Amino acid sequence: MPEKTLKLDATQEGLLQAAHILRSGGLVAIPTETVYGLAGDARNDTAVARIFEAKGRPHFNPLIVHVSDLAMARKLAVFDAMAEAVAAAFWPGALTLVLPLRPDAGLSPLVTAGLQSVAIRMPDHAVAHHLLQTFGGPLAAPSANPSGRVSPTKAIHVERGLGGRIDAILEGGDCQVGLESTILGLDGPPVLLRPGGIPLEALEAMLGPIGHGGNAAKPNAPGQLASHYAPEAGVRLGVTQPDPGEIWVGFGPGCTGAQISLSANGDLVEAAANLFQSLLDADKLAGPDGRIGYAPIPEIGLGRAINDRLRRAAAPRPQTI
Structure with missing residues (x-):
């Protein structure tokens, strides 16, 4: 556990320092347009295990992998024609796609909870995008809060919840959407796994009627646990x-x-x-x-x-x- 949590500004120096921490297996809370995410190298077993430890998150609950561009996403998952069209329409943005995992993706199995699918998103936030480009690889990044508690939309929320348990917080202002991403399963017929920042109506306007899925006992994407986002009261x-x-x-x-x-x-x-x-x-x-x-x-x-x-x-x- 780090002695203290660094606070980094979204400058070139801050981005370089954040990328160095991530390459060293450390954890950095990063801003996105949805909520702040707790980022670690998605290919590093130890870094991903530290995410679960810092959050107190159940290991059967998969993580979302954040990418800088579609080329990076294609190295991790199988994109059919429908997935390509949806990504072209809604990325970057508050939409996560659950797709078949490539056998040679190189992700830690902890990211996918051992499943043959992976949840991927391209965030629409300048700081997150620049960090992903600077780091040069995929980042696993669930919300930067203790598991089951209220998701953070400000850097101060992260500090209150995870200060002293992670290596750094990259300041990026308040999150504009304020809700986690919509999760759409495309590893079979389209299915809504979690409502979020992209309304269902926008997806159905493109794809037609979409089914609903998700399993709290055996999640195939984040945000399916029955009790979550809970305050004390x-x-x-x-x-x-x-x-x-x-x-x-x-x-x-x-x-x-x-x-x-x-x-x-x-x-x-x-x-x-x-x-x-x-x-x-x-x-x-x-x-x-x-x-x-x-x-x-x-x-x-x-x-x-x-x-x-x-x-x-x-x-x-x-x-x-």
């Missing part, structure tokens, strides 16, 4: 009238009594960007024995991804002994 959903003492997080103009608002005018893009910060702020107000109530969010567009995260935040927590 309990979470209740669909709240139009909060209970006494409950911290109410509103959405839309009808929630004038809410202590926190995802979006006062009902903008789903704004709500998505504010979601994880709202969980942190409400948790602080509620305290570990308190309760947070979220106003209803429409199940359309980005609302589908927001509701997915909130349902997981509200799910019963795994019991520890």
Whole structure:
């Protein structure tokens, strides 16, 4: 475990230092347009094992591999005509594709949890892109937070959750999307494995109706565990009238009594960007024995991804002994 976590600016010097740490098997939290990711060399067994250790993440839960360009992605996974078309339409961006793993990909088996598929994304963030180019290889990068807790959209969130457990944090400002990537399985018929920053409607406009999949007991992509994104306080959903003492997080103009608002005018893009910060702020107000109530969010567009995260935040927590 590192003695302290370095803070690196997104300068050429900072990028070179981050790349050096990664080549040495270290861990660097990096900004993306979705959330901050905890990056390690996806080809280095020790580095990937350190990601799981730092996060306290179950080893059966696969990781997303981040790439700088399509050429790098093609060395890791098999792209058929459909995958090529989807990548051309949505990359770089908040979309992860689960594709057949190439036998000679050279990835640590810990990245794929031993599966014959791999989750790949090309982030749409200048700092992440420049780091990937400087590093010159694929980076495994789940969200940079303790496993099961609220995902980080600011560098300070990473520091609070993982400070002293990772080597460095590369500062890149606030994440603009604020929700993790949509995960689309293309290792068979198209299937939505996790809603996220790319709305399902945008994918179906290109591909037609898309099925839904995912298995919390045996995930084939990240974000499928039943309990995830959890604050310390309990979470209740669909709240139009909060209970006494409950911290109410509103959405839309009808929630004038809410202590926190995802979006006062009902903008789903704004709500998505504010979601994880709202969980942190409400948790602080509620305290570990308190309760947070979220106003209803429409199940359309980005609302589908927001509701997915909130349902997981509200799910019963795994019991520890």
